[in-house]
Amino acid sequence: GENVEQHPSTLSVQEGDSAVIKCTYSDSASNYFPWYKQELGKGPQLIIDIRSNVGEKKDQRIAVTLNKTAKHFSLHITETQPEDSAVYFCAAFETGGSYIPTFGRGTSLIVHP
Amino acid sequence: DAGITQSPRHKVTETGTPVTLRCHQTENHRYMYWYRQDPGHGLRLIHYSYGVKDTDKGEVSDGYSVSRSKTEDFLLTLESATSSQTSVYFCATTDYTSGNTIYFGEGSWLTVV
Numbered sequence: 001g002e003n004v005e006q007h008p009s010t011l012s013v014q015e016g017d018s019a020v021i022k023c024t025y026s027d028s029a030s031n032y033f034p035w036y037k038q039e040l041g042k043g044p045q046l047i048i049d050i051r052s053n054v055g056e057k058k059d060q061r062i063a064v065t066l067n068k069t070a071k072h073f074s075l076h077i078t079e080t081q082p083e084d085s086a087v088y089f090c091a092a093f094e095t096g097g098s099y100i101p102t103f104g105r106g107t108s109l110i111v112h113p
Numbered sequence: 114d115a116g117i118t119q120s121p122r123h124k125v126t127e128t129g130t131p132v133t134l135r136c137h138q139t140e141n142h143r144y145m146y147w148y149r150q151d152p153g154h155g156l157r158l159i160h161y162s163y164g165v166k167d168t169d170k171g172e173v174s175d176g177y178s179v180s181r182s183k184t185e186d187f188l189l190t191l192e193s194a195t196s197s198q199t200s201v202y203f204c205a206t207t208d209y210t211s212g213n214t215i216y217f218g219e220g221s222w223l224t225v226v
Contacts (some may be wrong), residue, residue: 001172006155032213043203046154079213089155095213100171101205102184103167105155 002027006104014082014112017079021107024072030092033073038087038106047088048075063082080106080111114166115142118176119204119218126225132191134221136204142216145187147179150220151201155205163189194225 013019020053025033031052036044050057050064050073057064061080066073073092077084087108091102116139126132136145140146144163148156148171160179176198178190191198199217204218 009153034215036217038213041220043219045217046214049214062151068179095209099207100158100161101207101215102158103148103156105153 002058002092002094002100004090004101004102004104006025006107008107009105010108010110012110012112013080013082016083017075017080019077019089019109019111020086021075021088022072023074023092023104023111024070025092025102027092027094028068028071029094029097032093032095033064034091034101035064035075036089036091036103038089040086044089077109080109080112082111085111086111117204117206117216117218119202119221121221122219123222124224126194126223127185128195128225129193129221132194132223132225133222134189134202134204136189136202136218137188138185138206140206140208140211140215140216141184142211143184144206145181146207147177147187148204149173150203158196159189166185179192179222191223194223199223199225203212212219214219 006023033047038044064074090104115153118137146161147159162181202221207215
């Protein structure tokens with residue numbers, strides 16, 4: 001099955017800095033890579049995703065990059081704000097195939113004012 | 114947001130008792146999942162369903178069973194609760210009709226004493 005490794009487990013930055021979270025996956029059949037943000041006491045919510053036919057995607061201050069050859073993808077947050085503080089999860093799975101999402105262990109992002 | 118409702122949201126139960134968590138969705142999604150979330154482990158798949166009466170085991174299925182008699186409902190049963198099953202349980206759904214976005218419920222906090 002798929003295995004997703006996520007680093008770092010904790011990331012502390014100053015407001016206005018950039019934050020980068022990295023994930024690697026093992027199954028070359030995976031073709032969909034979403035990122036989720038989880039606030040305290042709530043369920044994870046999708047913030048951005050990327051498919052295997054795309055190398056980069058941006059949405060305002062958030063971007064995701066994918067390197068299929070190396071089997072890794074990254075979340076980039078620029079100009080961080082205190083409200084970005086949360087736990088972030090990456091995931092990988094094969095749509096049209098097994099449809100079993102595998103998640104990384106999560107990164108706790110802390111943005112200091 | 115997708116209409117995913119989990120019940121109960123909070124429960125305290127005694128060791129050895131059976132417990133059933135319910136997930137109800139209004140999106141008509143084919144795929145449904147039960148994850149448990151524990152510190153340091155992220156989201157781990159317990160069981161999943163790919164259609165009515167079609168279910169399969171995830172990576173941490175021991176001690177759990179599921180049933181899906183209707184598209185909208187996915188039940189998770191702890192046959193005889195143990196303290197190691199104290200956790201936060203999340204239901205999730207997806208389908209190609211929603212662009213493969215995984216939608217999560219708000220979580221069920223279970224404490225086994």
